[in-house]
Amino acid sequence: MTTILVTGGTGTLGRPLTERLRADGHEVRVLSRHTRPYAVDLREGTGLAAALAGVDTVVHCASSPRGGDEQAARHLIEAARAAGVQHLVYISIVGVDRVPLAYYRTKLAVERLVEESGIGWTVLRTTQFHDLVLQLLQNSAKLPVMLLPAGVADQPVEVAEVADRLAALAAGAPAGRVPDMGGPEVRAFPDLARAYLRASGRRRPLLNVRLAGSAYAGFRAGGHLTPERAVGKGTFEQFLAARLTPQG
Template structure:
């Protein structure tokens, strides 16, 4: 039986990863800031050695757009070296090397730390989860009109499918940078917004907004998309329908 530690194991992605690994009879440790007995703040690093003792594989899902990911990764890598962990699996984002968004740059920096760590490693990049696209649209719909970035598309992927892939990678030998994973369709934001409005029963005029800057240009150019790796199955409409029926989108 393999002992696998999942960072961010109570989060949107971490929770279904833990479910998949436990269903496959792995010994899974959930590491988050509040989950006992492995309540660890990765940015501080205290308690990591105890959590890491006897661990074979780490699946690193913990991340925060508010910062601290590089510091957390350094602490995690140092503890993994001390514990003799054989494999570190990291979830990243398609386009971190093409879109100059601050959070993307941080994810790329963490990738490089892992690649240079001396540990066995695997990195999977995916497109955005359905959940994040929904959050963006819900926020926009709070206004009388929905302001949408002009000329930008997205390729949302079902988080449960990403969890399946991470569980597979965690159970396999280190593979380095594996092929990207994208959702089944590249969709314009107005198209996604109309799907959201139909599902929610709301009515809002859609107003395209042209933004300035390198990051916006990179998004318009599709730097965050992987149309050649549209391997996901679940569509945005299916995700919305599952939510409306009370089903868990990651199952």
């Protein structure tokens, strides 16, 4: 089977992706800053040659909103070319070309680096994972009133389903930009918040807050959504039921 290196292999997506690839019989190398024998900081690039030796396919999941993604991608691509990697798979976000958020602009720039790498490539864009939406709601619920972005909806997707899709893409031939992958439902944030409160057994009043800026306008316009590609199956309620224990 194929030898596949997964960057960010201990993260929210990388962990189930690695498990799925190994279950399918592939040899998988997990690349992260703290996991040996392939503990590599992509922003520095040291150690990549050894990690990529004999690798057929790279799935690039490592990312940080704190910055450094473009530099990391350049190091990875340079080392992958030198190692003779045949396929580079990148996970991106729906709306990186429509919502002018700094992190999205970086993800789009990395997409372009992948496309221009000279390596066979595949790019999959997905909507936000259930995990991220839950984190946002949990943070908001720390206050006496849950503050929510007015007029914004989301389309969360189950990370295990994204892992399955990425695993299939990694096992196949380079496919370029593949169809986007969205969760099964477009949900307004108050609706998601009420689902979270029910599942957690908490009580909080909700307050919609209108925010300023072009990024917020892009979210209000639904630039991060893909209702025509609502191919995910797992709902937010199903995710919450598996993740949360109601509070007494």
